[in-house]
Amino acid sequence: MIRYITSRLAIAAALLLGLMTLSFGLVSLLPGNPAVALLGDYATPSDIARINSQLGLDKPFWERYLDYMGRVLRGDLGNSFFTGNPVAQDLWTRLPNTLVYLVPGLLLALVFGVAIGTMAAYRSGRLPDKTFTVGVSVLMAMPEFVLALVLLFIFYQKLHIAPAPLGMLSASDIPPPKVTGSLLLDAVIGGNWTILASVMSRAALPVVTIGIFFAAPFGKTVRTGLLQILNSPQIEFARACGLRPMQVYRYALSDVRASLMTYMVLLFAAALSGSAIIESVFSWPGIGGWSLDGVLKGDLPVIQGFVLVMGAMSLLGYVALDTLITLLDPRARELAIRPRGRRRQILPAAAGGKTRQNDSMKTS
Amino acid sequence: MAIIEVKNLFKTFQAPGGRVVAAVDNVSFSVEVGTCLGIIGESGSGKSTLGRLLLRLHEADSGSILLDGQDIRALGAAALRKQRQHWQIVFQEPFASLNPRLSIRQIVEEPLIVARTYKSRAEKQEKVVRTLDEVGLSAEFLDRRPANLSGGQQQRVGIARALVTDPAIVVLDEPTSSLDLTIRASILRMLSELQRARGLTYVFISHDIDTVRHFCTRVAVMHRGRFIEVGTAHEVLNDSREPYTQKLLAAAMPRLTYVPPADTVGPDTLIAPKVVTA
Numbered sequence: 264m265i266r267y268i269t270s271r272l273a274i275a276a277a278l279l280l281g282l283m284t285l286s287f288g289l290v291s292l293l294p295g296n297p298a299v300a301l302l303g304d305y306a307t308p309s310d311i312a313r314i315n316s317q318l319g320l321d322k323p324f325w326e327r328y329l330d331y332m333g334r335v336l337r338g339d340l341g342n343s344f345f346t347g348n349p350v351a352q353d354l355w356t357r358l359p360n361t362l363v364y365l366v367p368g369l370l371l372a373l374v375f376g377v378a379i380g381t382m383a384a385y386r387s388g389r390l391p392d393k394t395f396t397v398g399v400s401v402l403m404a405m406p407e408f409v410l411a412l413v414l415l416f417i418f419y420q421k422l423h424i425a426p427a428p429l430g431m432l433s434a435s436d437i438p439p440p441k442v443t444g445s446l447l448l449d450a451v452i453g454g455n456w457t458i459l460a461s462v463m464s465r466a467a468l469p470v471v472t473i474g475i476f477f478a479a480p481f482g483k484t485v486r487t488g489l490l491q492i493l494n495s496p497q498i499e500f501a502r503a504c505g506l507r508p509m510q511v512y513r514y515a516l517s518d519v520r521a522s523l524m525t526y527m528v529l530l531f532a533a534a535l536s537g538s539a540i541i542e543s544v545f546s547w548p549g550i551g552g553w554s555l556d557g558v559l560k561g562d563l564p565v566i567q568g569f570v571l572v573m574g575a576m577s578l579l580g581y582v583a584l585d586t587l588i589t590l591l592d593p594r595a596r597e598l599a600i601r602p603r604g605r606r607r608q609i610l611p612a613a614a615g616g617k618t619r620q621n622d623s624m625k626t627s
Numbered sequence: 628m629a630i631i632e633v634k635n636l637f638k639t640f641q642a643p644g645g646r647v648v649a650a651v652d653n654v655s656f657s658v659e660v661g662t663c664l665g666i667i668g669e670s671g672s673g674k675s676t677l678g679r680l681l682l683r684l685h686e687a688d689s690g691s692i693l694l695d696g697q698d699i700r701a702l703g704a705a706a707l708r709k710q711r712q713h714w715q716i717v718f719q720e721p722f723a724s725l726n727p728r729l730s731i732r733q734i735v736e737e738p739l740i741v742a743r744t745y746k747s748r749a750e751k752q753e754k755v756v757r758t759l760d761e762v763g764l765s766a767e768f769l770d771r772r773p774a775n776l777s778g779g780q781q782q783r784v785g786i787a788r789a790l791v792t793d794p795a796i797v798v799l800d801e802p803t804s805s806l807d808l809t810i811r812a813s814i815l816r817m818l819s820e821l822q823r824a825r826g827l828t829y830v831f832i833s834h835d836i837d838t839v840r841h842f843c844t845r846v847a848v849m850h851r852g853r854f855i856e857v858g859t860a861h862e863v864l865n866d867s868r869e870p871y872t873q874k875l876l877a878a879a880m881p882r883l884t885y886v887p888p889a890d891t892v893g894p895d896t897l898i899a900p901k902v903v904t905a
Contacts, residue, residue, distance in 0.1 A: 496724030503684055504738035504788070505711035514726060592728065 268586055275578040279571075282578075286570040287331055290563050291324065318344060335571065341564035343557070350568035353553060358572070359447045360431060361538050361549035364466040368473025369531060373523070375474055376481025381512070383482070384489035395482065402479040407537060411472045411544040418468060428545040431462050469545050477530050484526055488519035521588050528584045532577040629657040630795060630828050631664075631681070636690035638673075638680055638852075650676040651687070652852035658845075660795075663822065663829035665843030665860065667836060669875065673852040674832045678798045681830060682714050683707060694796060712742035715789035719801040721781035725773040732769040735759060735788045742792045758791045759784075761824075763817060779810035783817075790821065798830045803838065815842060836879045840864050848872045 298314035299306060315321045319330070334341065340350035383395035402410070418425035431446065450458040492498055492515045501511045538551030546552075550569065557565030638651040650673040658664045666674045679685045681692060683699055692699050694714055702710060715738070718724040725734055735755045745751040756766050762783040773781055782802060789797055799818070803811040815838065822829060833839050839846055839860070846863040848855040848871065855871050856863060867873055 496718040496720060497726050499679075499684055500716065500718065500724050500788075501726075501737075503682055503711060503716045504792075505708035505741040506737070507708070517728060 264589075267589065268582070271582045271585055275582050278578055279575055282574040283332065283335060283567075283571055284328075286567050286574075287328055290566055290570075291327075331567075340568040340571070343565050344562050345560055350564045353565075354550065354568055354572050356446070357548060357550045357553050360547065361535070361542070361551060363447055363462065364469040364541075364547070364549075365473065365531070365534055365538065367466070368470040369477060369527065369534060371470060371474030372477035372530070373481055373527060376478040376483075377485050377516075377523070379478065380482035380485025381489060381516075383486045384493060387486075387490055392486075395486065399479045399483055402476065405476075406540075407472065407476050408540045408544050410476050411468070411541060414468055414472055414475075415544070425468050426465050428468070430546045430548055431465055432458070465545075469541055469547065472541060473534060477534065480526060480530065481523065484522050485516075485519055488522060489515055492518045517591075521592060524584055524587060528577070528580040531580055532573070535573055535576065628660050630660045630695055631656075631658040631830070632691075632693040633657070633681070634691045636677070636680060636692065637688045638676060638685065639688055649673075649852045651680060654690075654849075654852070654854050656847060656854065656857055658828055658830065660828055661822070661826045662844040663831050663842060665831045665833060665839035665846040666849055667833060667839050667846060667875070668849035669834065669878075672849045674849045675800055677849070678716070678800050678830060678832050682711075682716055682798055684716070708741070712738065712744065712792035713794050714796040714798070715792070715794040716798040716800060717782075717785050717789050717802045719804050721778060721785045721805070722773060724785055725781060727773055730770050730772055731759070731764075731776075731784055734773070734784060735791050738788055738792045744792060754791060758787045761790065761821065762787045778806055779814065782806060782810075782814055786814075786818070786821075790825070793825070794827075796828045796830070798832070800832045801834070804833070804835065811838075818842075836864060836876060848875065850875075 298311045298318070298320070302310055302314060312321070319327060322330075331341075338351065340354070342349050343353065379395055379398075383392040386392050415425070415428055419427060447459070447462065449455075450462070498511060498515055501514055506514075535550075538549055539555040540551070541547065542549045542551040543555070550572075554565065554569040556562070557569065634655045636651050636654045637649070640648050640650050642648045652673075654677060656664065666677065668674045676685065680687045681694075683692070683702075687700065690700075697710070699707065699710065729737075732755060735758060736751055739745060739751055739754060745754060756769070759766065759768060764780065764783050764787065768776070768780070768784075773784065776784065786802070802818070803814050806814060818829070819842065821827060829843075831839065831843050843860050845857065846860045847857040848863060848867075848869070850871050856867065856869050858867075863872060864876065867876070
């Protein structure tokens with residue numbers, strides 16, 4: 264098992280190197296000159312040349328590439344062209360702000376999705392199922408920010424129970440003393456629970472937005488998977504031998520578990536890269552708005568840093584996912600742990616499990 | 628003594644488009660202890676639905692089902708679960724009916740755990756091993772998983788878990804249809820031996836007329852949810868006057884007429900049946 268995980272990590276590391284190269288290459292190919300963006304349209308050629316040499320943009324491609332790779336491997340992601348802040352530090356202070364609403368939001372989506380998907384599957388063809396189908400279609404057709412605005416309209420404008428969408432803290436909140444630079448971590452370290460509570464109350468609407476928005480794909484997966492398994496002889500037998508309904512449900516759900524976990528990681532990656540939208544609506548000082556800003560201004564180190572960190576997190580997510588699925592599914596486990604020579608004979612069954620999982624990914 | 632008594636059983640399904648389909652339409656029959664009732668019919672005739680109604684895996688619309696003198700349609704959910712150890716079912720597709728995540732040991736002991744008929748873990752373990760042995764699987768299968776077994780072995784596991792709680796009644800829903808010919812014969816022979824040794828009562832659902840002919844004491848012919856006729860295997864399959872039965876028998880391709888050697892009638896004759904094409 265440990266060998267399996269290390270091999271996965273090694274693959275992830277190799278992929279990450281590839282990703283760094285790719286992001287560097289693609290960003291260099293981007294049209295537009297950062298020096299022009301920095302100085303404005305009326306800059307003189309000599310000014311542009313000066314800025315270019317300051318930023319190191321006048322060096323040949325390979326030199327810049329090797330320089331970049333070397334710096335990144337030492338943990339230096341460069342400085343923003345515009346603010347001059349180290350990118351690594353910006354990421355470090357902003358990433359927790361994004362995760363603080365993203366992770367609870369996805370967990371809420373999972374719980375909510377499993378609940379409504381289960382209800383739809385157990386009452387298939389009847390009113391709850393039909394309501395579910397309509398609701399999911401509407402949710403899937405609706406852009407995330409529309410949902411966010413609708414929720415804001417209801418809970419802030421009409422009911423006055425949500426705080427204004429003006430960031431993580433209100434003007435009256437006193438930020439905790441700086442230790443790590445990240446507001447949330449500082450609040451936790453300093454034991455400043457009122458600040459934390461204030462942040463959480465402001466995070467509620469983003470959490471609910473993500474919870475509802477991403478519940479649709481979860482619910483759909485659960486409904487499709489459960490419908491299939493609930494009508495299978497396997498579940499029929501479980502009922503026939505007198506298992507309690509809860510246990511029968513647990514068996515049925517374990518069949519959907521792998522595709523749910525796959526979705527969780529996929530949606531995590533999707534939500535991270537889509538965080539710019541939610542953060543714009545709620546003026547949230549997270550990583551999304553920051554990277555959007557960087558992209559619009561052509562701030563190369565910011566874009567590269569963002570791509571790198573998102574890629575690393577997604578890859579880590581996939582390694583964790585593979586490991587979990589392997590641990591939970593005996594078929595995949597046997598495939599992963601058995602010595603090479605004996606793999607062939609058990610391949611068909613395990614391959615069956617894998618394809619099904621891939622199918623469910625495709626249907627997204 | 629009749630161990631299964633079914634009276635005026637009805638079950639309808641709502642087909643798409645609002646059409647109501649009678650899957651089981653006023654069916655009544657009884658089965659004597661230790662015998663086997665074969666139910667034959669084409670696909671969609673309602674025979675599998677009938678098998679599931681019998682064990683209350685589906686709810687009937689009306690009618691009564693007495694298993695061992697007990698009206699099972701009147702049982703509450705908990706009492707029903709408790710009684711399930713006395714009646715079990717074997718399905719057509721062995722692989723689909725086994726939980727792929729459990730080991731053979733877990734699969735076979737699960738009905739026992741639900742029934743709680745053992746006093747110690749050792750007793751439970753011994754019961755599992757003994758039942759597996761009865762269906763021809765050695766203890767080395769205990770820690771394997773369904774995916775690592777052949778189709779015939781999977782169906783033996785399916786039978787073992789149905790028998791592990793010592794049921795009186797077993798519904799066999801096309802238990803051999805998905806198996807190849809040689810395995811089919813050995814599974815049927817085993818089922819026949821188990822019936823004799825344990826005094827089991829079988830309801831054998833099949834569309835394979837030859838299998839039913841050898842396996843069942845009595846045979847019912849089902850068509851569009853109704854019983855067309857019920858009688859001994861010989862009456863129904865050799866001397867039927869019913870036009871539908873005759874049509875069904877004629878449709879069995881290739882048309883086989885079995886001539887049993889007078890002295891060897893028994894499950895063993897299935898291995899090499901003498902077949903005369905009419």
